[in-house]
Amino acid sequence: MKVTLKYFGQLVDVMGNHEETREISSNNSNELLEQMKQNNPIGHIPFQLAINDKLIDQKAAKKLNDGDVIALLPPYAGG
Amino acid sequence: MMAMSSLCCLLMQVVNNIDMSKYQRQIILPQIGEQGQQKLAEARVLIIGVGGLGCALLPYLVASGIGKLGIVDGDRVDESNLHRQILFSNKSIGKFKVEEAQAFLKKQNPSCNITVDTEYLTGKNALQLFEKYDLIVDATDRIGIRYLINDAAVLTGKPFVYGSIHRFEGQVSVFNYNNGPTYRCLFPEAAEVPSCAEAGVLGTNVGLIGMMQAQEVMKIILGSGNVLSGELLIYNTLTASQHKFQFSKKERIKITQEFFDNEYNSDEAAPKPFHVSLLENYKLIDVRKLDEQPRIQHQNVFELPLSTFKENMSQLDKEQQYLVFCKSGIRAAKAVLILQENNFKDVRALNEGADEIQKKINSIKVLKC
Structure with missing residues (x-):
């Protein structure tokens, strides 16, 4: 199934993009995050996860569906 | 009662008349x-x-x-x-x-x-x-x-x-x-x-x-x-x-x-504002990774990254006054806790991160020039 990933803050620089669509094999949000952390140097960047514009608790894995939009939201500090 | 409140309203409008037109x-x-x-x-x-x-x-x-x-x-x-x-x-x-x-x-x-x-x-x-x-x-x-x-x-x-x-x-x-x-x-x-x-x-x-x-x-x-x-x-x-x-x-x-007092008002936890004169009495500990910039070059600044802090802590003197810093203060606060748990007498985090500390040291150098 396909999901859209949206990146914000520092994650844009690391991922090289604001947004991408990916074919994923797992429908589990935690497994997707683990895969992303293994394949990209994002482990040091704190972020929250939103699925279809709603923040989720990362401690509880969520089932992903085809077409979901997953946003990775780091805190900002500048002002 | 109604008449009184209408009168108050009217008075308020008169008082604020100039502002209202503005x-x-x-x-x-x-x-x-x-x-x-x-x-x-x-x-x-x-x-x-x-x-x-x-x-x-x-x-x-x-x-x-x-x-x-x-x-x-x-x-x-x-x-x-x-x-x-x-x-x-x-x-x-x-x-x-x-x-x-x-x-x-x-x-x-x-x-x-x-x-x-x-x-x-x-x-x-x-x-x-x-x-x-x-x-x-x-x-x-x-x-x-x-x-x-x-x-x-x-x-x-x-x-x-x-x-x-x-x-x-x-x-x-x-x-x-x-x-x-x-x-x-x-x-x-x-x-x-x-x-x-x-x-x-x-x-x-x-x-x-x-x-x-x-x-x-x-x-x-x-x-x-x-x-x-x-x-x-x-x-x-x-x-x-x-x-x-x-x-x-x-x-x-x-x-x-x-919770608030423990988090922000316990004196041991309160970060101290940095001033260049502190370098005379305190030793500073930089707990950032060794490749993070800027590096603070001073005889009283020790570099002990948080990732290997516990292993290298034995180099420090428990009677000495230490001030700890990093980039934003979060790693410094963690290092302070570790030192306090290990009976260091006078250890506090600094308010400022490495950038501001460097800036303050540089400004003093400029003044002295």
């Missing part, structure tokens, strides 16, 4: 009216930080007829602030930001009562200060202080309007509004993220986000529109696109007076 163009908006203008005149708003966000939002709040504004910031104007902190000029360099801002804003609207405080917000002054205001605006540039603002706002029951930027993106939200979600519901734990000094910032970008905060302040005071409570707005100024994300209230920890 605000006539906004009073004719159906969402404001004379009643809305009266709400603005009675509102008391506290702004924490006069950086890029504060400089953008303050003139509009003052011009709108808000009755009382408090401004808190212990920082002084630096030349590198001027491209975005538009209340200051070359003549402001070296002076307290809040005093320079007050002088500017007083000329703009003399009827606004502006109180300034040249101290930084701390666990010691936050609650007393918050009590005097109806709502709080977070215009700071540090994550750590945001948790202090959040927790003080929860304890005093005040809403706070949040804004922050990363390069060309900005986040805006309103926390603790009518007992709604707080900053801890969005980001439960403090994390280390780049500030403007590290990531870079364009004045128009921070100005836009400050303006969005000012608009939330207006909506809260006037009771109009949909306040951004339980919603995080992210605006990208390069793509002119915005996203809104919903989040709900999650009480992961109970914010009580006891």
Whole structure:
């Protein structure tokens, strides 16, 4: 199934993009995050996860569906 | 009774007649009216930080007829602030930001009562200060202080309007509004993220986000529109696109007076402000990774990265006074805890990160030259 990933803050620089669509094999949000952390140097960047514009608790894995939009939201500090 | 209250209303209108004519163009908006203008005149708003966000939002709040504004910031104007902190000029360099801002804003609207405080917000002054205001605006540039603002706002029951930027993106939200979600519901734990000094910032970008905060302040005071409570707005100024994300209230920890005091008011935990003279009596410990810049070169600065801190701690003397720093203070606080658990007598974290420490050391060198 396909999901859209949206990146914000520092994650844009690391991922090289604001947004991408990916074919994923797992429908589990935690497994997707683990895969992303293994394949990209994002482990040091704190972020929250939103699925279809709603923040989720990362401690509880969520089932992903085809077409979901997953946003990775780091805190900002500048002002 | 009715007659008396009508008379009071009439008197109030007469008293405020001059001001009302000044605000006539906004009073004719159906969402404001004379009643809305009266709400603005009675509102008391506290702004924490006069950086890029504060400089953008303050003139509009003052011009709108808000009755009382408090401004808190212990920082002084630096030349590198001027491209975005538009209340200051070359003549402001070296002076307290809040005093320079007050002088500017007083000329703009003399009827606004502006109180300034040249101290930084701390666990010691936050609650007393918050009590005097109806709502709080977070215009700071540090994550750590945001948790202090959040927790003080929860304890005093005040809403706070949040804004922050990363390069060309900005986040805006309103926390603790009518007992709604707080900053801890969005980001439960403090994390280390780049500030403007590290990531870079364009004045128009921070100005836009400050303006969005000012608009939330207006909506809260006037009771109009949909306040951004339980919603995080992210605006990208390069793509002119915005996203809104919903989040709900999650009480992961109970914010009580006891929690607040432990977190912000225990003397051992209180970070100390850096001054170059401290290098004479204290030894400093830099717990950043060895490749993080800038490196602070001084005979009294030790480099002990947090990742291998426990292994290398035996090099330190338990009777010596130490001050610990990193980039934002989070790793320094962790190292301080480790040292205290290992019976070090006098160990504290520094308020400032490596960038500011370097800057202060350099400024002394320049003065000596």
